[in-house]
Amino acid sequence: MADWQSVAGGVTAPKGYKASGITAGLKPSGAPDLALIWSEVEAIAAGVFTTSQVRAACVDYCRQRLQAKASANAILCNAGQANAATGAQGWADTLESAQLLAKEIGCAPESVLIASTGVIGQRIRMEQLRAGIPNLVAAASPTGSEDASKAIITTDLVPKSIALETSLDGRPVRIGGISKGSGMIHPNMATMLAFVTCDAAISPHLWQQMVSRAADKSFNQITVDGDTSTNDTLLALANGESRTPAITEMNDDAAKLEAMLTAVCIHLAKAIARDGEGATCLLEVHVAGAPDDTAARQVARAVAGSALLKSAIFGRDPNWGRIAAAAGRAGVAFDQGKLEIKLGSFLLMEHGQPLPFDRTAANAYLKQAAAGEYLTSDTVLISLNLGNGGGVGTAWGCDLSYDYVKINAEYTT
Amino acid sequence: MADWQSVAGGVTAPKGYKASGITAGLKPSGAPDLALIWSEVEAIAAGVFTTSQVRAACVDYCRQRLQAKASANAILCNAGQANAATGAQGWADTLESAQLLAKEIGCAPESVLIASTGVIGQRIRMEQLRAGIPNLVAAASPTGSEDASKAIITTDLVPKSIALETSLDGRPVRIGGISKGSGMIHPNMATMLAFVTCDAAISPHLWQQMVSRAADKSFNQITVDGDTSTNDTLLALANGESRTPAITEMNDDAAKLEAMLTAVCIHLAKAIARDGEGATCLLEVHVAGAPDDTAARQVARAVAGSALLKSAIFGRDPNWGRIAAAAGRAGVAFDQGKLEIKLGSFLLMEHGQPLPFDRTAANAYLKQAAAGEYLTSDTVLISLNLGNGGGVGTAWGCDLSYDYVKINAEYTT
Numbered sequence: 001m002a003d004w005q006s007v008a009g010g011v012t013a014p015k016g017y018k019a020s021g022i023t024a025g026l027k028p029s030g031a032p033d034l035a036l037i038w039s040e041v042e043a044i045a046a047g048v049f050t051t052s053q054v055r056a057a058c059v060d061y062c063r064q065r066l067q068a069k070a071s072a073n074a075i076l077c078n079a080g081q082a083n084a085a086t087g088a089q090g091w092a093d094t095l096e097s098a099q100l101l102a103k104e105i106g107c108a109p110e111s112v113l114i115a116s117t118g119v120i121g122q123r124i125r126m127e128q129l130r131a132g133i134p135n136l137v138a139a140a141s142p143t144g145s146e147d148a149s150k151a152i153i154t155t156d157l158v159p160k161s162i163a164l165e166t167s168l169d170g171r172p173v174r175i176g177g178i179s180k181g182s183g184m185i186h187p188n189m190a191t192m193l194a195f196v197t198c199d200a201a202i203s204p205h206l207w208q209q210m211v212s213r214a215a216d217k218s219f220n221q222i223t224v225d226g227d228t229s230t231n232d233t234l235l236a237l238a239n240g241e242s243r244t245p246a247i248t249e250m251n252d253d254a255a256k257l258e259a260m261l262t263a264v265c266i267h268l269a270k271a272i273a274r275d276g277e278g279a280t281c282l283l284e285v286h287v288a289g290a291p292d293d294t295a296a297r298q299v300a301r302a303v304a305g306s307a308l309l310k311s312a313i314f315g316r317d318p319n320w321g322r323i324a325a326a327a328g329r330a331g332v333a334f335d336q337g338k339l340e341i342k343l344g345s346f347l348l349m350e351h352g353q354p355l356p357f358d359r360t361a362a363n364a365y366l367k368q369a370a371a372g373e374y375l376t377s378d379t380v381l382i383s384l385n386l387g388n389g390g391g392v393g394t395a396w397g398c399d400l401s402y403d404y405v406k407i408n409a410e411y412t413t
Numbered sequence: 414m415a416d417w418q419s420v421a422g423g424v425t426a427p428k429g430y431k432a433s434g435i436t437a438g439l440k441p442s443g444a445p446d447l448a449l450i451w452s453e454v455e456a457i458a459a460g461v462f463t464t465s466q467v468r469a470a471c472v473d474y475c476r477q478r479l480q481a482k483a484s485a486n487a488i489l490c491n492a493g494q495a496n497a498a499t500g501a502q503g504w505a506d507t508l509e510s511a512q513l514l515a516k517e518i519g520c521a522p523e524s525v526l527i528a529s530t531g532v533i534g535q536r537i538r539m540e541q542l543r544a545g546i547p548n549l550v551a552a553a554s555p556t557g558s559e560d561a562s563k564a565i566i567t568t569d570l571v572p573k574s575i576a577l578e579t580s581l582d583g584r585p586v587r588i589g590g591i592s593k594g595s596g597m598i599h600p601n602m603a604t605m606l607a608f609v610t611c612d613a614a615i616s617p618h619l620w621q622q623m624v625s626r627a628a629d630k631s632f633n634q635i636t637v638d639g640d641t642s643t644n645d646t647l648l649a650l651a652n653g654e655s656r657t658p659a660i661t662e663m664n665d666d667a668a669k670l671e672a673m674l675t676a677v678c679i680h681l682a683k684a685i686a687r688d689g690e691g692a693t694c695l696l697e698v699h700v701a702g703a704p705d706d707t708a709a710r711q712v713a714r715a716v717a718g719s720a721l722l723k724s725a726i727f728g729r730d731p732n733w734g735r736i737a738a739a740a741g742r743a744g745v746a747f748d749q750g751k752l753e754i755k756l757g758s759f760l761l762m763e764h765g766q767p768l769p770f771d772r773t774a775a776n777a778y779l780k781q782a783a784a785g786e787y788l789t790s791d792t793v794l795i796s797l798n799l800g801n802g803g804g805v806g807t808a809w810g811c812d813l814s815y816d817y818v819k820i821n822a823e824y825t826t
Contacts, residue, residue: 054741054749054765085737085749087766120734121767230738307720308821315822321533324498325643328467336467336498352467353500354534402815408721409728 004166004260010145013163013176014199016040016241019144021151024132026080026125027118032151034132036101037075037195038140042111043239045072046208048215050232056084057094058114059233065110070204073111075195075235076101076136077152078129079180081122084230093124100130104137115193115233117154117180149178152193155407156180158374160271164260168244168253173200175257177264181272192219194234194268200257201240202247210258211236218265221297221395222273223305236261273304273396274375278403281369282379283313285395287327289340289386295332296386296393302330303382304397313380314399316370318362320348327384338387344380370399417579417673423558426576426589427612429453429654432557434564437545439493439538440531445564447545449514450488450608451553455524456652458485459621461628463645469497470507471527472646478523483617486524488608488648489514489549490565491542492593494535497643506537513543517550528606528646530567530593562591565606568820569593571787573684577673581657581666586613588670590677594685605632607647607681613670614653615660623671624649631678634710634808635686636718649674686717686809687788691816694782695792696726698808700740702753702799708745709799709806715743716795717810726793727812729783731775733761740797751800757793783812 012019018038026033047066049059065072076097083090098112116124139147149159163176179194196211215234240246247254274282285304290296303309306326312319320341328336341349344365346357365380372378380399425432431451439446460479462472478485489510496503511525529537552560562572576589592607609624628647653659660667687695698717703709716722719739725732733754741749754762757778759770778793785791793812 050742052738052741053743053745053747054737054752082734085734085762085765085767087750087764120738230734230741307817311818311821314818317822321495321498321643324467325465325533328465328643329463330466332466334466337500339467349498351500352498354498400818400821402818404720405724405727405813405815405818408724408813409730 002263003256004164004263007163007165007174009163009176010149010161011037011176011178011195011197012142012145014174014197016199016239017197018140018142019148020136020139020141021144021147022132022136022139025128026078032147033079034129034136035077035148035151036136036140037148037197038105039073039237039239041239041241042071042073043237044202044204044207045070045113046211046236048212048234050229052230054085054230056082056116056231057086057090058083058116059231061094062113062233062235065113069110070208071111072113072237073107074101074105075113075115077115077193078124079152079154080118081116081124082118082120082231083116083124084120086121086123090123093126096126097124097129100133104133113235115235117152117193117231120230145176145178152178153180155277156275158275160268160275162264162267164264166256166260168200168256171242171244173242173244173257174198175260175264177268179268179272181275192229192232192272194219196236196264198236198238198261199240199242200238200244200247202238206247206254207236207238210261214258214262214265217262218269221301222269223301223395223397270396271375273398274378276398277407278401279398280314280401281372281399282375283397283399284379284381286381286383287386288392289388290332290391290393291389292391293393296391297395299327299330299332299384299386300393300395302326303384304395307400310397310400313366314401316363316366318343318346318348318359318366320354323382323384324349334386334388340385340387342383415676416669417577417676420576420578420587422556422576422589423562423574424450424589424591424608424610425555425558427587427610427654429612429652430610431553431555432561433549433552433554434557434560435545435549435552438541439491445560446492447542447549448490448561448564449549449553450561450610451518452486452650452652454652454654455484455486456650457615457617457620458483458526459624459649461625461647463642465643467498467643469495469529469644470499470503471496471529472644474507475526475646475648478526482523483621484524485526485650486520487514487518488526488528490528490606491537492565492567493531494529494537495531495533495644496529496537497533499534499536503536506539509539510537510542513546517546526648528648530565530606530644533643558589558591565591566593568690569688571688573681573688575677575680577677579669579673581613581669584655584657586655586657586670587611588673588677590681592681592685594688605642605645605685607632609649609677611649611651612653612655613651613657613660615651619660619667620649620651623674627671627675627678630675631682634714635682636714636808636810683809684788686811687791689811690820691814692811693727693814694785694812695788696810696812697792697794699794699796700799701805702801703745703804703806704802705804706806709804710808712740712743712745712797712799713806713808715739716797717808720813723810723813726779727814729776729779731756731759731761731772731779733767736795736797737762747799747801753798753800755796
């Protein structure tokens with residue numbers, strides 16, 4: 001059993017946080033497009049960013065800020081324009097955004113972190129942003145997480161949110177999070193944005209380590225289309241407002257907190273994969289028997305990311321051959337004579353050879369997932385055992401449908 | 414100007430080769446499914462194979478044969494069943510196939526190379542194969558290349574063939590080739606099959622080196638869906654029947670021959686990319702300014718393989734942002750402030766920043782390619798300069814259409 005429980009409130013579930021989301025006029029659609037997450041006190045801050053050589057101004061900005069000082073008061077996120085490939089002017093816009101918010105909430109500009117999502121090559125609509133910031137700050141409230149979660153999304157169909165609670169030294173401690181997908185989703189921080197808040201007291205170095213490890217098991221294990229974005233950003237704040245004992249080393253409390261943080265990140269990551277453009281179901285790939293966990297995660301990603309397999313899942317076809325082929329090209333050594341593959345509870349392959357299985361029932365399993373309930377019964381589970389060690393890993397993806405092509409053929413630059 | 418000319422005849426254009434293709438009843442569709450390429454004399458043989466950990470019996474068989482003896486008399490290819498993940502029985506079927514053909518044409522079984530393509534996990538229909546081999550050998554003729562090219566394809570829309578001629582020491586020398594795609598196409602020998610014949614006299618070691626280098630610049634630079642197959646095979650014979658001087662070192666004649674071999678392989682590879690499942694155009698990506706050629710080829714592959722860009726091309730959208738994003742995540746270091754991107758003759762980005770361009774004309778360029786003639790005016794050209802060295806490289810792909818999903822969702826296991 002997990003050592004925590006689900007609570008309401010998203011990023012405002014932990015103590016000492018406010019949030020808001022408003023329509024500032026950045027998106028042509030008129031949907032909410034400006035979000036704020038704001039800690040009453042300066043919080044410890046950690047981040048993980050896209051590994052792409054082509055990065056948005058906000059990514060370089062946050063990385064520099066966190067290197068200079070691992071703390072922040074607020075995260076400002078604009079949706080509509082990615083502010084990537086916008087040169088010196090894009091950089092100036094990011095700086096001005098931070099200054100405007102800092103002035104409004106009364107903190108140092110260096111304590112504001114910035115994230116952007118939207119069309120690459122477009123600068124932030126600064127006129128609308130300038131006019132929007134006072135309204136955004138005025139709207140901030142301890143129940144504002146839902147509004148914020150709606151203001152950070154672009155082509156996502158649903159906002160994504162979670163909050164969990166555990167106890168440290170008898171006192172409650174919480175972690176909340178919101179995220180957005182839903183194209184350009186692939187390992188190495190796939191535009192995915194995720195913002196996590198926590199009210200534990202923890203040292204900056206340890207918090208960054210935990211956040212990086214959690215990202216490796218969650219956001220870096222999802223794939224929608226193999227395309228890493230220019231703007232991928234995970235920002236995580238920890239403000240100490242729970243008044244729990246400060247965590248400064250990897251003790252039991254730290255392990256408990258990290259496990260909960262990982263659960264929050266996995267939930268947000270799975271929600272992104274499930275909401276992949278055009279997806280009809282969630283694909284969860286478990287790999288065991290790899291030389292080590294890193295190798296297992298690599299094979300899981302290759303399987304979850306196979307266009308051929310994703311098409312087969314959309315066609316509700318229990319195509320074990322494509323699972324085996326994707327595992328085989330993942331760059332991890334194994335003996336094909338030991339390969340075992342399961343789809344749900346159906347054993348499709350053992351000792352590297354196909355087994356007879358109930359094709360009608362397997363097809364029904366796939367159909368059921370496509371008709372299943374969001375993030376509960378909508379999951380297609382694929383399990384592989386490579387028979388080459390004790391490494392395990394999981395990755396998440398989604399099927400490839402006509403709608404993925406439609407969305408991305410029609411999305412305008 | 415190229416130092417060679419196009420000639421008719423495919424794999425039977427070089428001297429001393431026969432070929433045939435028949436319907437043996439392996440494919441349920443009744444289309445031709447058994448092909449033979451046969452050299453009158455034992456020919457030097459080289460091969461390049463899938464790097465997947467999950468391989469067909471024929472791949473392991475050919476690799477072992479060529480390691481023991483770098484020569485062969487014939488290539489037998491069956492289409493319909495991949496004979497991958499078929500264990501000991503699949504291996505026995507491959508051995509028997511070689512023995513049957515060897516007996517019929519009067520050579521050692523070790524001098525027969527085998528290639529298979531079709532559904533993974535299915536054994537070759539041996540009854541039909543046994544009955545078919547005498548007919549296949551009886552049908553072999555010096556004009557049989559076209560029949561062979563039709564018998565090796567599966568979901569391909571068109572057979573793929575080429576032959577070129579140059580002269581060495583005043584005597585004509587020829588290289589011919591046939592290939593098939595058209596899903597599971599990605600670097601590292603993507604089921605792609607290609608068979609190349611040559612009538613030059615050359616040492617086995619040098620021939621293998623030339624074939625490997627040519628594969629790196631051609632077959633390993635194409636991508637349809639990022640999925641490497643279990644059966645990828647390039648086999649190349651050189652039988653010396655041109656009576657040109659034997660090539661035993663990398664002199665001018667060798668360089669001339671290798672350039673022509675590379676041209677043959679590039680033609681066959683481009684034909685596979687163009688015939689990618691559901692494709693409406695060919696995508697050619699040139700990369701310059703990389704630290705070295707390997708890095709340039711890596712970036713070119715990442716761009717040609719981006720699902721987001723491929724969808725945009727299908728939507729006839731000059732989406733430079735997705736080109737920049739794909740280059741950025743290719744794993745090659747460059748300064749985004751130096752990035753230059755061209756689409757056809759349109760300069761879209763310079764010094765890492767988007768330029769104004771004639772969007773209507775760029776859109777018309779993309780539409781024109783989709784309506785263009787096969788392998789001539791149907792090419793969308795994307796050029797990048799990373800501004801970080803002298804490395805250059807090219808990759809080929811195709812757009813991502815509704816039909817790719819349709820074909821792969823409906824293809825049955």
